[in-house]
Amino acid sequence: MTAVRSDTARALPAVVTAAEPQDGPVGVASVSAADLEAVTAELAAFPGARLADLFAARAAGYEPSGSGVAPADAAARQARTADPVTLRAVWALDHDQRYLITETPVGGSRYPALSDIAPAAFAEECEIYEQFGIRPAGGKPLNRVATPPQPDIDLPRLGRGPDEPPQDVHAPHVVGGQAFEFPFGPVRQVGVESLYYGLVTSGEELVDLYLFTWHKHRGIEWRTQGQTPQQALFGVERAEGLGAIGNGWAFAAAAESALGLDPGPAVRAVRGVALELERLYNHAAAIAALCQACGLAVGRAAAEIALEQLLRLNAAVFGHRYLFNVLAIGGVRRGPDATALRAGLPAAYGELRRAADALLATNSFVDRLEATGVVTTEEARRLGLVGPVARASGIANDTRADHPGAGSAAARPAVADETGGDVLARLNVMLAEAAESVRLIDAHLTTDGLAHAAAAEPGPPPRSGVRSGLGWAESSRGESLAWVELDEAGRISRARLRPAAVRNWRGFDDACRSQNVFTDIPIIEASFWLTVAGTAR
Amino acid sequence: MTAAPDLPHLATPATAETAAADDLRRAINRQFGRSLHIRTLDTGSCAACEQEIRMLAAPHYDLHRLGLFFTPAPRHADLLLVTGPMLRAFATAARKTYDAMPAPKLVVATGACALGGVYQPDAFSHGSVEQVLPVDVWIPGCPPSPLALLQGLLVAVGRLAEQAGGQSFVAAGSA
Known part of the structure; x- marks a missing residue:
């Protein structure tokens, strides 16, 4: 691990990217709390770097006392001291195929505000406050x-809860005193999933929008604490059922990295097939939802x-309609039925393509999507958006192409790229990705040893001691990240899950605000195709 | 203007789906005059159950031809299709939704979470739907397939008949 201070921060990305490939695609640097702000500013200015995640964990070896819930008595609250916490920022260096994790021990109840430098960090700062009480x-x-x-x-926390409860979200601004809040949900x-919308409107135009999840x-x-990675995988797959493979692979890769396991190219190819199947059905579902939102019954x-x-x-290829229970830590539970896949995929994809061609030739449909729900390149970058939403706004990030290794199979995709930033651009990105998924599945199926991947011998014995690892995968909604720390007994002491939905819901507010009316919201929501479960995990 | 897409799969498939669908149609015809309205409720699901419920309206299953309809208003609903492990933070909203429904009414717990197979009762969740709402029918599966959902609805319609105590919902003499 490299120790970094404000005066050496400028050289940090160069140090990480100059590292030999055998050192792995993840660099770890320790940064003191005093230098964190300067280091963050340097990294934020580095070309191709983006703050992909920010999370906290109890400092290693620290045993908390009590339940983590603040006592009701004010004097007792004052008497408590903050638990020592380690703050980790995950930076994706997309031009250099590297991730960089900075570790910062925080002793008191404050740390430098990173969201002033990298606005994408704000939601994570709120999360850290709720779970660990530091702000x-x-x-x-x-x-x-x-x-x-x-x-x-009173929900249990990952660390010591905050003394004062967080604030409820309310509209940050009101236009001319004429706007009012229109509550909608959670039922x-x-x-569809439960979701509470706070709509701020002056009648028809959407002035503002906030969400409760x-x-x-x-x-x-919280549930993964004390479980083995294999036990935890059951819950991780069910955190977001429509992203079981994307999130599950990221988590499995993180655990494998911590354990020092390399599942090998055949296992990665099997996971790659499952991942592309997940992408195909999600994009088809998004297009169906888009038609429903536009009132097109035939298209739907x-x-x-x-x-x-x-x-x-x-179900024919992997035994489950939503691809649950395909993954395992260090391998896969079952290989694909390649015969069924080769027989069924062209027909299913042809059906999707036919529906898409008919839709794109329907002017009233295309008109409805144009200039609806615009996310500019600048907004997408500022909020750290990922996946099809970012790619439709001119940011061609794709971990399958940018971050090969544990989270990717060998074959690389051509990254779809649109610049419109509206719903139509997102639809076009999804269609381009679906075509690319069919090509990738074909390529993955030719990988050596694919048929025997499920029966592969376990690798070298896992590493022992306290160890941690980062994992990633390009789910259908974008980059999914996971970080796992294991104790001496091989049980999880902290698992961080960051599905793509956590990032992209932030862009949803902005997309809805940009000159849209009420009836645009379902269309925008379908084009983002996020799940509430993915962010409220 | 281009030609409409050719959609051969819109034709009704002759499978087990048809047989289950026929039974269901007869039962609902008898009890509810081709008008059973379903309100869905997510109490903490992973979104897979919701996707399968949406597939009920897709051409392969086409709920509407059976006289079953989704309604967004609990006040119009005969049946509450509940997914998820009934999170404590959601219990109030679930009770309010149930209370808003007119009697006779049914609660169908849908999927492994709702049945208590995924989450233990703990600080986050009640663990299963029946801890908060009176459940009439349980549909297992993680997630239950649309065909399993249809079968569960068939059972539920039978229960609704029992609950209504033989009261007729169809005017005498009408079909």
């Missing part, structure tokens, strides 16, 4: 993320025919 300097209000406001519900349309927070990260039916065929193909 960024500057005293800006921190929003409620995962803890419900009901006083009778909303039929057949705490009523779906299931504490998946056509897309759903393709979707149902793809789900049945998943």
Whole structure:
């Protein structure tokens, strides 16, 4: 590990990117709390660097006392001291195929405000406050993320909870005193997840929008504590059911990195096939939802025919319509039925393509999507958006291409890239990616040893002692990250899950604000195709 | 203007789906005059159950031809299709939704989480739907396939008949 100070920070990315490939694609540097702000500023200015995640963990070896919930008595609250916490920032150096983790021990209850330099970090700063009770300097209000406001519900925390509860989100601005808040949810349309919208409107135009998701927070990260990685994988797959492979692979890769296991190219190819199947069905589902939002019953039916065929193909190839229980730590539970895949995929994809061609030839549909829900390149970069949403806004990030290694199979995709930033651009990106997925599945299927990947011998004996690892995968919604720390017994002491939905919901607010009206919201939501479960994990 | 897409799969498939669908149609015809309205409720699911529920309206399953409809308003609903492990933070919203429904009404717990197979009762979750709402029918599966959902709805319609105590919902003499 390299120790970095403010005066050596400028050289840090160069040190990381100059490292030999055998040192691995993840660099770790320790940064003191005093230097954190300067180092963050240097990294934020480095070309191709983006703050991919920010999270905290209890300092290694520290045993907490008590339940983590603040006592009701004010004097008792004052008497408590903050737990020692290690703050980790994950930087993706996309031009150099590297990730960089900075580790900063925080002794008191404050640390430098990183969201002033990298605005993408704000939601994570709120999360860290709720879970560990430490807050960024500057005293800006921190929003409620995962803890419900009901006083009778005290959820366990990952660390020592904050002394004062976080603030409820409210509209940051009101236009001319004429706007009002229109609450909608959490029980909303039929057949969709629970989600609370706070709509701020002056009648028709959407002035502002904020979301509550705490009523779906299931504490998946908290649940993994004390489990083995293999046990935890069950919950990780079910954190976001429509991203079981993307998130599961990121988590498995993190655990494998911590354990020193290399599952090998055949296992990665099997995971790659499953990942592309997941992408195909998700994009088909997004297109069906887009038609539903636009009131196109025929288009929706056509897309759903393709979707149902793809789900049945998943079941034929991997035994589950949503690809649960395919992954294992260090390998895969089963290989694909290549015969069924080769027989079924062209027909299912052809159905999707036919629906898409008919839709794109329907002017009233295309008109509805143009200039709706625009996310500019600048906004997408500022908020650290990932996946199809970022790629539709002119940021060609794709971990399958940018970060080969544990989270990618050998074959690389051509990265779809649009610049419009509107719903139509996102649709075009999804269609280009679906075509690329079919090509990649073909390439993955030719990998040597694919048929025997599920029966592969376990690798060298796992490393022992306290160890940690970072994992990533390009889920259908974008970069999914996971970080796992194991104790001496091989059980999880801290697992951090950052599905792509955590990032992209931030862009949803901005997309909805840009000159849109109420009826645009379902269209924008379908084009983002996020899940509440992915962010309220 | 281009030609409409050719959609051969819109034709009804002759499979087990058809047989289950026929039974369901007869039962609902008898009890609910081709009008059973379903409200869905997510109490902490992973979104896979919701996707399968949406597939019920897709051409392969086409709920509407059976006289079953989704309704966004609990006040119009006969049946509450509940997914997820009933998180404590959501219990109030779940009770309010149930209370808003007119009697006779049914609760169908849908999927492994709702049945208590995924989450233990703990600080986050009640562990299963029946801890908060009176469940009439359980549909297993992680997630339950659309065909399993149809079968569960068939069972539920039978239960609704019991609950209504033989009261007829169809005017005498009408089909």
